[in-house]
Amino acid sequence: MSDLLDNSVNEYDLLKAANRQLENYRSKINAENMPSSSINSETEVKIIEPRNSRRPRDQVDGQASVELANRNGSPSNEEENLDEIEEELVLKYGAQHVVKLFVPVTICLIFVIASLSAIKSYQKSNGAQLIYTPFNEDSQDSNGTKLWMSIANASIFIGVVVVMTVVLILLYKFKFYKVIHGWLAFSSLMLLFLFTFMFITEFFKQFNIVIDMITLWILLWNFGIVGMAAIHWKGPLILQQIFLIFTCVQMALIFIKYLPEWTTWVLLAFISIWDLIAVLCPFGPLRILVETAKSRNDNLFPSMVYSSTLIYMMATGVDNDTPMEQDLTSNLNQVENDNQNTQSTSQTQGGDLRNRHSGARAHHANRQTIQELEHQQQEEEENGVKLGLGDFIFYSILVGKASILGDWNTVIACFVAILIGLCLTLVLLAVFHKPLPALPISLFFGLIFYFLTNLVVRPFYDNLTYYQVFI
């Protein structure tokens, strides 16, 4: 099970889409406002730029300098205008992406709550505990013993998470892609078969339904194989999202069942601190992971992050497919240049290279290529925001533990707190423009609201509802 713990990767690509849209705006504005002599270079640079994000660093730097050189001529009020547009786009896209995350988080939480209230055996452990939490605090009476036991349990658990994350980073750093893939595939396999098997049997036990083994295995086989294909190979986006959420729910249910109560609270506090360290510290493993992935132009592994858009595995890097894309890009540039009836000859270094390239291919430029390219671009623009699966799991643990309590007000309070935390994190994301941990704010709010609602609001509202008093 330990292999699943390192799933707490928090990586947002919220701004990708916004930036891309912004580039389009910029190129439009510049094309409208710039003096005609510089139109070519400007538009070309702008249009190519989204592609650059997939090229090695040195080329990007060269391109950036070109952009600067061209921009120097533009009046300053346009700059302000651009900044304004940037702000607006961030807000607009931010709002959309926040809601795009609200929906899966809500579904995940509702699924967990429904399973917990339907299947009673998930509410309480049958005496067994995970290996990571060796101390059995439930059998202790004294609060002091409970406290140190829960802290010890949570520390061991966090230790396992830290070690596993570091191992994963090392594997990634030294390009043991096959090992990582095997590891992740194995964990998905276990979740989709073993844990699903447990879930189904518990479900049938709870409702006292008889099912024969053959039917069960056929169901399980079909379900698991489709899940594996959707997560690790390819499949419709909606299917991938459904299976990712399902695996999160399974993982969360197991934790809710087997983690002792106080260990859970200490663990949630610890894990949000660890999340903070891992993502924000200069040597935080998750930060290293995200940065390495960026510099290699990889996407993160699809089985580790929920994405609002489809991501395919690109383990071999993008070197193979960049030439083709470059061709497509330059074709479009050439067509645009032709449309504007200007022969751009005096180019800076970066543009020159591409221009020569496109000159050779100019005759092949036809409608189809452009359409293809536009389609590609559109797909890229829809590239959405990503949330680590670990975040889903720990949100679910919090809300699930609250729902076991039997007080629905606490569940609602935790739910609202988590969503507001997510909202705030995304606002901060729009401000800081870099990957941020999604756990700390949400879990902080969630824990505060859990305890306050449970201790203070619950008796208050019990009184109010008993006397049918409305406030």
Added chain:
Amino acid sequence: MALIEFFGCLFLAFGPPTAMFAITIAKDPIRVIILMTSSFFWLISLLISALVWFALVPLRNKLLFALVFSVFTQEVFRYLFYLFIKKAQKGLEKVQKNIHHKDRTDFDGRVISYVSGLGFGIISGAFSLVNVLGDMTGPGTVGIYGDSQYFFLVSAMLSLCFILLHTCWSIIMYLSLTIYPKKSVKLWSCLFLVVFSHLFVSCLSLANDSKREKSYVYTVLLSYIVLILNVVVSVVIVRKTYKQKLGA
């Protein structure tokens, strides 16, 4: 019977708000966020009033005190949310300005007031009813000790009334704060109406007594009359904002 009653009360209390949410709010992400934020504000106000109730041990049995305090905290937080959203509104309007015409929704004070009011209402309705709903399906039953059979039904009806009332109160408060000049009589009378009707309806619910079914008739009827009054006032104010916009 229990399950049927559960679904009946569920749909009675949350059917209209869900429809309002699905039709007017769900399609626009910014509105969804405003709804969530306003419900968070309500939650904080509830926490504060519950903390005060909890801290003042001798007054714990006197629900009247907690109720009055809670009503005032809620109204204060409604005003605080108004200040908060006013700061954010400039940014939100900018967002709307640059969007293509077909995607653009009419985004102004009216929408914000309605959405945040519904946020206040939905969360308060959920808090007051959800535990009752949870017990409804359970093995127990109402009425063995001479309590009224209508306990659940009345709770659901009053919850719906409060959800709609919260929406009206937010509309009245926010729009009167925007269209009337400061310190004018109209502004103060509107604010007074909001606070007073909230106080009135809440105190009215103190009269609910499940031992005497007749009390329900008065409380429910009076609450809905206050609701109708508030709806009329809010419609008048919304019309006034349209007129003002046309005149300007």
